[in-house]
Structure formats: C-alpha cells, structure tokens
Amino acid sequence: MPFQLPSFAHRVFRYRSTRITSEGLQFLIFALAIGIAAINTGNNLFYLLLAMMLSLILISGIAAEYCLRRLEVRRHIPDLLFLNSPVTIVLAVKNRKSRLPSFSLALCDVGEGQAVFPQVDIHALPPGVSRLLSYQLIPTRRGRLHLSGVRLSTEFPFGLFTKRAFYPMDDVVVVCPELRPVSERLLQGLFAAGYEQAVHRRGHGSELYNLRLYQAGDDSRSIHWLTTARTSQLTIRETEAEEQRRAIIHLSTSVPASHDTMFERAVSLAASLVQHLARHGYSIQLRVGSERSSFGQGDAHGLELLRMLALCQRSDPTAESMQQDEWPDGHAEIEGGGTVVAVQAWCGAGACELPRVLIDGELIPGAAYAT
Template identity: 50%
Template sequence: MRQFFSHRSVRLTGEGTRFVLFTLAVGVAAINTGNNLFYLLLAMMLSLIVISGILSEQCLRRLEFRRRVPDYLIAKQPATAELSVVNRKPWLPSFSLRIADVVDGAVIERGVHIPHLGPRSSVHLSYPLVVTRRGLHRVEGLKVMTPFPFGLFLKSAFVPLETTVIVCPEIKPVPEHLVRELVAEGHELAIPRRGQGVDLYNLRLYQPGDDSRAIHWMTTARTSKLIVRETEAEDQRRITLALSTVAPQRQHESFEQAVILAASLAVFFHDRGFALQALIGDREIPPASGEHQLYSILHALALCGMVEPAVAEPVRDTFNQVLAISELTDCSIAILPWPDQGIIHACRHVTRWVDMTEYQDMGHEARSGIPA
C-alpha cells in the first residue's frame, strides 16, 4: 500500500474546489436544519467524489509504456521521441490520458494526450524532444494524468521508465575566418585515378546507374549522345581538432563556448569530406572518416569536463605528445577555453589556435593565429 500511494497523487481542479466547498456547505446546512433533502443531496455529492476516485483509478491501472528516443541528441535541436501505450485491461477502456516526462523530479509537459484507449488496444505516439544542455540527459519516468470522469480531480500516477540519452553540444555556424584557408588547402592534391574530386579525368558514354548530375551537357549537345564526366580522385584531407579542457571554474562559460566551437568544426569538416582526428583533454581519437567517427567525437565532447589548472599535468603531457608527432601535412586547430601556458607551448605545432577568453559568442571574432 505504501508503494502504491507513493506513485499516486490527486489534486483538485478549479471545478473540483468549488464542488468540495459546495459539498461542505450542504453538509453544514443538513446538520443545522436536519432537513432530509439536504442529507440526500449531501449523500449524492459525496458519492460523486467516491465514484470519481474509483473511475479515475481504473483509467490508470494496467497500462504499459515503452519509450524510444534517438541514440544521440543535439542540444537545442528538436528530435522526435516515440511512445507506445498498451491497455492491458480486458474490459475497461481508459479515457482522457495526459502524459508528461519526469526529469530531475520536475514534470515536463510534452503535449501528449490520449482521449480514448480501448481495452486490449495500443497506441503509438511521437512528440518533439528538445534538450538545452549537453551531457547525459536522464528521464526518470512518466507522469500519467487523467481528470476523468467529472473533471473534479486530476489523478496522476508515476511510471518508473528510465531513459538515458547522450546530448551532443550545440551546433552553430563556424566563423569563416577560422576555416577559409583550411578548406582551400587540399584541392590541388589530385591523384591520377577515377574518384571523387573536381578535376576532369575522362569523358564517356552514359551508363545505367550513373549520377545524372555528372552529365556533361555541352558534349552531350554536340554529339547528341549522353556523355558523363569522370573526375580525378583527391587525396583525402585530414583535420586535427584539439580542445584543451584546462580552465578554472570561473571560466565555465568560455569552456562551454569552446566545446560548442569544437563540435561545430567537427560537423563542418565532416560535411566537406575531411578525415577527423580529435584530441579532447587527455583523450585522443585516432583519425578516421564517416558518421561513426563524427559521433565518436561528439560523444566525447558531450561528456568532457573542465580540469583545474593545478591538476592538469596529464592533459598538458597528452597535448605535447600528440601535437608534436602530428604530420606536418595535417591541418590542425587548437581551441583553448583558458590560456594555460603549458597548453599554449604545446600548440606551437598546430596550424591555427583559438583563445576563447577573448569572446563569449561564436558570432564574434576570437583571438586566433599561428603560435610563435
């Protein structure tokens, strides 16, 4: 019984408050006057309260819930969560169900409403899910509420349905001055073989399955035959993103902006076909390409935390080792949430570095350049 009532709560609606007050008034009048009609009216009103509690409880009983959320979320970007509700009662339906998420003890409305759920039936719903902070987002369970049958009381039940999802940092447009030169580099690295690139390799007749965007229309018009162009493959460019996690607690805002910038750069270069290598604090992610590599970097950025300068030797050592042995042909960007001298010394090998203490928003210019 203690466990049952710990998951149930009842509160009065506006109409319910007025009804209870009116019931008390009728009870007082019945006692004062001894009029049988007042007693009859009081009994009817009390019975409505009891019936309301019984029927609302039946609506909330024997319901099963399943929630499905994406493996990764991006902070401040809407995603879609799916919810499945099954009514296991053999005869009785459920009415007017409202469902909300419970996060850190707070009830968050998602706009999920089920007017009617018949016996032995199920319904599948989807609702938008927006999380504003990176890291592990833990949903403790569901809050199921119903005002059925008379709208006098709002009975709710807590359903422990824990879900944990990783929220990646917010993605913003990257400052153009940071990537203009780096993107331009590498287009001249053409390999004399067929592949993805920009330089012309060969012209040939169109074959079924060829991309229509590769049709060379000038030659097609001249020869009256569908001609497609093949390009020379480019040597895949590689970018190294190094994020220092060394910062005092007072630089929390700069650190979060640095994480956002690192995530935005990772998405930017991934979309342009770069192979990505990342150094996040003392964690190194070897170079690779593809969606799996991108989400490995975003996963590490989602869970990274600040390290106080007094205990940051492992981070400084890793920066020195990894950045020192990087190939000279690689492009690299180092992002510093706080100008730690040990990290700045390690960044002498990088192509470009950014000091995040110079600004607090990615829309402003950061102090950046090549270390002396």
C-alpha cells in the same frame, strides 16, 4: 522499454497521487456546507444530497483508477540530441484493458529531480488500442539527459480531482553541443591548410589518374580496352587514390570556472568543426583534454566524437593540466600528417571574448561562427 504495472497492491499505490482541482475544491466546500446543514437540521433530504456528492467523489476515485489501470507506455527517443535544437520525443501508450476505455489522459515525461516536460493529451483511448503521441523538446543543457519515467494523469471523470500515476521508465540520452555553421574565414583557413597536404597520387579508386603502357605484373583487369584498341598497344588505366585528408581537433578543457559559458561555446565550436570536417571526408581525431580518439571517418566515428564532446567536463586549470594541454609542437608529432585545429576557450591570463581557433598553430582571427 515496455513497462507493465506490477499487479501487487503496494506498488500500485506507491505510484499514485491525487490532487484536487479548483472545481473540486468548490465541490468539496459545497459538500462540507451541506454536511453541516444536514447535521444541524437532521433533514434527511440534505443527507441525500450529501450522499450524492460523496458518491460522486467516490465514483471519481474509482473511475480515475480504472482510467489509469493497465496502460502500457513506451518512449521513442533519438539516440542523440543537440543542444537548443528541438527534438521530437514520441510516447506510445496502449490501453491493455479488455473492455474499458481510458479518457482524458495527459502524459508527460518526468526527468531527473522531478523536472517536468511538456504534456500531451489523449482524449480517448479505446480498449486494446495504442496511440502515438509526440512532443517537442528543446534540450537546454549539454551532457546526459535523464528521463526517469512517464507520468500519466487524468481528471476523468468529473474534473474534480487529478489522479496521477507514475510509470517508471529510465532513459538516458546524450545531449550534444549545439552545431552551428562555421564561419567562412575559418573554413578558408582550414582548406588552405588542407590543400597543401592533399596530394594527387596513384592508388585505388575510381577516378582516372593516368593512362600508361602495360607492364608485366599489371592487373589485367585495369587494361583500358578502348585505348588499347585505338593504339593497338595494351594500355593500362591508372586510378587516382581516394582523397584522404586528416585533421586533429584539439579542445582544451582546463578553463577556470569564470569562463564556463566561454567553454560551452568552445565545445559547440569544436562539435561544429567535427561535423563540418566529417562531412567533407576528413579523417578526424579528437583530443579533448587528455583524452584522444582514434582517426576515423564516417558517421559512426562522427557520432562517437560528438558523444565525447557532449560528455566532456571543464576542469580548473592546474600547472599539470596546463602542461598536458600544451599545444603539440609542429607537425612532427602527428604521424601521417594532418591539419591541427585547436579550440581554446581560455588563453591563460589574457581574457578573450570569443573562443580562439588556431590552425596549425596560427591564430585565425575574427568570429568563429558565420554571422
């Protein structure tokens, strides 16, 4: 990500722009007035004052250019952002000049379409020194956030002009849907459904399941020596299989444009569910419209699912998509069993005020989020 300004001139000037400040405007007006007076009267001392003001403008330009020269900017940005939750973006700026310090720098990220982000200031940056600056950003839109570069500006040295330099530096990050606590009722529904499915059974694991007598072919490593000693019979320790619960989260994407906000809420709800279930050790599959993820567990998988939700798009309902989105009937379709949670933003003709959640085909009434 480090970007060094190319040395050739045209690139340099392409990324520079200068604006005048209000003080600068007053200064220019004064200079103009003095200039007119000097020409009118021919008084050389007026010319001297005029020359002073012009030289200040000139020095301004030169000093500002040196101030913005040879800086190196890097951006540290988390891989995942969440809608409406503040995130700290860090800019590292380094002065690569050998002697001259830079003063009064203001940095800000520039997004797509010249959208501007909060500005951070550095008072002084001595030569060879780098500084870390951070600002908080609250993403307001789900999907990809595009940062095209960093804009450095300075009013140094006299505050008459603002000189800006643009350091292009592309970064695309994914903004995930907002995560919110899931409502108690919904959780109860979920766990109730899950409980039936979770079975204690023998298997690999560390929890004790049972003790039984040794049989030929048993792994000698699982002999429980304490009991064997007590009973003088070889006893085997059986362990309980690691609990493995599975869930499928289904988000329908065919929602009319009028329900856009509703769809966003549904996406957010689905993401919250993914997050919640992943934390409780579920193996999760996500179905967004026609897309399907694999079953999986762990942070990496959770991340992938969130990314999927972050990038999903609403599509207008057509007969075909309705067909695809059709609720998968019963459990039969799902191999290996599992809870099916469907999140719907739109339920056909009937308008609903909140996204609906169906667990194994049963509608869970009431609010989706904890109030």
